[in-house]
Amino acid sequence: MAPAPGDRDARRKDVSHAVWQVLAEKGFGGLTLRAVAAAMNVSTGMLMHYFPTKLALIAHALDLLDKRTAERPRRVRATPGLASVRAMLLDILPLTPDDTARNRIWVSSWDLALADGDLAADQAERYVRLRASIRPHFEDARGLGEVPETADPVQLAAGAVAFTHGLVVQALFDPARFPKRVQTALLDDYLGALARPADLTVRS
């Protein structure tokens, strides 16, 4: 007898949960039908009903990553300008166990994406969208006089994304040296430096 629709939905959730668990622990490099089956205590044969190929499993994992990223809880952005940039970047950093798992899976996905033209293009587009979502807040910051008038919001957004993702990687490898307090202080130093008017220039 086929399972009732409600059972099927519940089972799909179980599968997604197991895929996420495997990714958080072993990354895409360790994502196999066998590992997911073991996490669920079922046979790989049962899982092949959901994922007939390795590619189907990877596609599901990437969808899940996008979905959980889009649905993650976010800080309120009540104050415009740099305070909103700060809230957006804090939403990215690995400050909680859930944020850490999600970031760990994103970093893991880069190996896969760099090896595949389509996935690399998807990731490049994700970066375009991320920078575009931050840019208006830097425009506000400039309008409010929080950053110098000469600052380019497009460059500022690219720089802020660079700083944040590079901090993500360091924090993932060394959570003891990069607790929430340290990550937040580094971010505030970064934003504080942007907020200062030009004076000295770098000698090259």
Next chain:
Amino acid sequence: MAPAPGDRDARRKDVSHAVWQVLAEKGFGGLTLRAVAAAMNVSTGMLMHYFPTKLALIAHALDLLDKRTAERPRRVRATPGLASVRAMLLDILPLTPDDTARNRIWVSSWDLALADGDLAADQAERYVRLRASIRPHFEDARGLGEVPETADPVQLAAGAVAFTHGLVVQALFDPARFPKRVQTALLDDYLGALARPADLTVRS
């Protein structure tokens, strides 16, 4: 008859070259004996003489990555302070095809490293050393009055590494939007912001 020692050294170089090629193209996720054998046009059986296990292949790949990173050409650091920081960070960015391949392989290695306690500890130590190598130049910059007296060289080094590695990742995925000129401009903006004395503060 066993090959002469000179032949063995030449063959070892060929093997390393093929491992690097596979890594640059497919990352650690695509590093298999079969892929390396195909790149060399030899049998996997021949390669098993060098790498009896997958783990031996990975260990060789990681050694190669450390070795090629240590031996890469570097800019002269004639001027102390921020100019030296700039030279060090330019040495990291993917500005040439060789730099791009090396960075692509580093980013790829993070998936592997995050899934293995020992490799993760190695990577955390690499970050400690990288930050420690940049810190003295920020100390010089502070002594020279290039950054505010209140700036902490330890924090500055962590921030500079974060900024640089996050820029590496964006540039790898989108080389067309991040040519040498754009990467350099972003780095100079970053260093330029550090060089400004405190004035405004970020509202939180």
